[in-house]
Amino acid sequence: MTIRWLLSDLLGRVPYSAVMGPTDVVVTGITCDSREVAKGDIFAALKGLKADGRDFVPEALAKGARVILSHAEPLDALPEGVSWVVCPRDREAFSAACSALFGTEGNPVRLAGITGTNGKTTCAYLLRSIFVQAGGAGMLGTIEYDTGDGLFPAVRTTPEAHFIHRWLRGLAEKGIPYAAMEVSSHSLALARVAHLQFMAAGFTNLTRDHLDFHETMEAYYQTKKGLFDLLDPDGAAVVNLEDPYGVRLSGELHRRKVITVGGKKPADLRPEGLAMDLSGICCTFKTPFGDVPVRSSLTGRFNLENLLVAVGTALATGVSTEHAAAGIAALTGVPGRMERVASGQPFTVLVDYAHTDDALKNLLQTVRELGPERIITVFGCGGDRDRTKRPLMGAVAARLSDILLLTSDNPRTENPEDIARDAEQGIKPELGSGKVYERILDRRAAVRKALEMARAGDVVVVAGKGHERVQLTGTTKREFHDPTVVRELLGEMGWA
Ligand SMILES: Nc1ncnc2c1ncn2[C@@H]1O[C@H](COP(=O)(O)OP(=O)(O)OP(=O)(O)O)[C@@H](O)[C@H]1O
Ligand SMILES: [Mg+2]
Structure with missing residues (x-):
């Protein structure tokens, strides 16, 4: 270049x-x-x-x-x-x-963007998987940056403008036809994406988050809406009607092609013949582009919405329904987002990076809807961070689990005992009859205990760290990756 x-x-x-x-x-x-x-x-x-x-x-x-x-x-x-x-x-x-x-005007690569409070990372992975079927893809997002021929750990969800344009130029020079990116509200507010032209832009949802930066929900919404001003004249907005802000957005995008997605009519994309359980989602998406058979390893109500948004966005970018179906089937999971760790054991293990009371509630409710025998949750609260959320997280985890193992999650410079005590203020009042609770501050030991307690049909949820690779204790960083630890422990238990 x-x-x-x-x-x-x-x-x-x-x-x-x-x-x-x-x-x-x-x-x-x-x-x-x-x-x-x-x-x-x-x-x-x-x-x-x-x-x-x-x-x-x-x-x-x-x-x-x-x-x-x-x-x-x-x-x-x-x-x-x-x-x-x-x-x-x-x-x-x-x-x-x-x-x-970097010469990126004129769309040298067909670019799709995803915005919303939750689900961006999942949608970006789905889009990449679909685009790979259709000839090749780059990706920018929270976990990693994909240059089409290499992967790099991400620094932030949406990088600075020079990085984005260099990445796009690189994709164009390599002849890679498609690209997917998570578009954070920060990047919209800070004009990092101001000179991009999107062939399709997807909206997942909007909930209270990042209000330290945007101050009001209205300002946050307006910032997110800015993505749709960056659509190519032939591009389309793909909007989730399951979210109230999505309903609002779909009514406000005048002079734009809008494709709506949701559970039922009048959504343009909607599932038919839905079967969803712990192993995944199976259905047909009815779409204006034709039917898309869906066989996905992702599961849960919100992943169904993510699938709808991602498929709508992929189809609007110009991908065929066949490539969409193949791309969905090819994606076995997203790092740290309800990531399943399967070594042949008769119970399900899910690793998720839910680390707020809201996210934890969402996650555990979603798992409950999938009909597990019991939910065994391992979680902890971060140190040197907001103390007020600890009892709230504890309460939610205790209320929505059958067995709860409280452990450490990046205690940093705080005493893990003190952090646990804060969480226990919320846990103790929720411990009704039949609930099992234990505090095991060593995270590996807590995960081991959960796996040992699990029986066929149970779900072990390891929450808080998701794709993170380290545990921060004191001022030291120790390698710790929940999915890897689970896999190792299952191996030690004889599952391979
Ligand atoms: N559509 C959704 N609605 C609600 N929760 C979701 C949705 N999709 C994923 N989640 C859950 O929310 C969390 C964040 O998901 P994900 O990483 O895909 O979102 P994101 O928009 O990229 O968030 P971030 O900006 O933090 O990277 C995870 O715990 C995941 O399990
Ligand atoms: Mg993300």
């Missing part, structure tokens, strides 16, 4: 208010992270939530940046030969410059 742009040409594409220094310079890259500046790059010194990017200009210049794009004027006198572009709408300008430099 070679980039060579004359700054004067680039300025035609970027909203700016003033330029200092020469404009006949050649730029060969762009970033907003001073640590990754290479010679010839533009350094975007953005106004951050905490830091001012201008503080990092000396470092960027030392690394060879010769053009600075910033929300305000330089803090110091400009060295000879350095250009400074003042862009009051700095993030939009940065995004526009990234799009121009």
